[in-house]
Amino acid sequence: KQEVTQIPAALSVPEGENLVLNCSFTDSAIYNLQWFRQDPGKGLTSLLLIQSSQREQTSGRLNASLDKSSGRSTLYIAASQPGDSATYLCAVPNGGSQGNLIFGKGTKLSVKP
Amino acid sequence: GAVVSQHPSRVICKSGTSVKIECRSLDFQATTMFWYRQFPKKSLMLMATSNEGSKATYEQGVEKDKFLINHASLTLSTLTVTSAHPEDSSFYICSASPGAGETQYFGPGTRLLVL
Numbered sequence: 001k002q003e004v005t006q007i008p009a010a011l012s013v014p015e016g017e018n019l020v021l022n023c024s025f026t027d028s029a030i031y032n033l034q035w036f037r038q039d040p041g042k043g044l045t046s047l048l049l050i051q052s053s054q055r056e057q058t059s060g061r062l063n064a065s066l067d068k069s070s071g072r073s074t075l076y077i078a079a080s081q082p083g084d085s086a087t088y089l090c091a092v093p094n095g096g097s098q099g100n101l102i103f104g105k106g107t108k109l110s111v112k113p
Numbered sequence: 114g115a116v117v118s119q120h121p122s123r124v125i126c127k128s129g130t131s132v133k134i135e136c137r138s139l140d141f142q143a144t145t146m147f148w149y150r151q152f153p154k155k156s157l158m159l160m161a162t163s164n165e166g167s168k169a170t171y172e173q174g175v176e177k178d179k180f181l182i183n184h185a186s187l188t189l190s191t192l193t194v195t196s197a198h199p200e201d202s203s204f205y206i207c208s209a210s211p212g213a214g215e216t217q218y219f220g221p222g223t224r225l226l227v228l
Contacts, residue, residue: 028209033215043119043206044157089156100147101208101217105156 002027006090006104013080014112021075021107023090028068034101035064035075035088044089048075080111115141117209119220120211126197127228133193136207136222142187143209147217148180151204163207172221 003026013019023033026078032051036044048057048064050073056065063076087108091101114161116139126132136146161182162170169182179201181193190209194201206222 036219044208044219046216046218049216091157094159100159100162101157102159103156 002092002094002102003031004090004092004102004104006088006107008099008107009105010108010110012112015080015082016081017111018078019080019109021077021088021090021109023073023075023104024045025073025092027069028071030068032049032093033064033066033073034091035062035073036091037056038087038106040086047088077109080109082111082113085109085111114210115139115216115218117207117218117220118165119205119207119223121223122221123224123226125226125228128198131193131195132225133191133199134205134207134225136190136192136209136220138183138188138209141209141211143211146184146188146190146207146209148182148190148192149206149208151206151222158207160192160205163192165190171182194225197225200228201225202227 007022012049021040034049035047038044050066061063066073087106089103089106091103094100094102118137120135144165148160150160151157159172160175163184165184165185171177184190188202204222208217208219210217
């Protein structure tokens with residue numbers, strides 16, 4: 001059974017700092033991996049989608065890497081800003097590419113001005 | 114980009130009443146939609162898979178008679194919480210994907226509070 005773990009559970013950094021969020025999964029046979037952002041009381045916003053054949057994806061100040069063999073993904077946020085404060089979730093499909101997603105519990109990020 | 118909407122965004126109801134939540138894919142068709150529930154400080158948990166034109170598939174522990182799902186068209190799925198109780202209070206989110214291997218898009222969620 002696939003399990004997704006995220007560490008740390010919470011992270012507080014000063015503005016401007018670069019940071020890394022970690023995600024691990026137990027079954028390396030994944031189709032893709034997604035990183036999401038969730039603001040308090042809000043739905044999810046998809047940040048990056050990495051296909052199983054890719055090593056990384058970049059969008060602005062965000063860079064996500066994927067190492068399938070070790071069952072790990074990282075989300076790198078450069079030059080963090082207070083507006084980056086949110087909970088970040090990673091998720092992998094359960095089974096096929098159109099299956100439901102299995103989520104980690106998330107990392108709650110707080111960027112202090 | 115693809116958009117998924119949910120209505121209502123927030124609902125407060127009395128114990129024993131039923132509440133219907135709509136999930137719509139606004140600019141793409143989705144044969145499959147998913148319904149998740151999120152309790153405070155917990156991760157999203159899949160409740161059921163909604164299939165257009167057929168019965169939903171429920172996860173273990175989710176009562177199908179309590180959480181009625183109807184996927185009437187390729188752009189609309191509804192979740193009805195029947196005879197709601199305070200323990201049903203939660204954040205309900207739906208998602209849909211335009212196609213195989215594509216990003217899943219999530220609705221903004223519905224906050225349900227049962228008094």
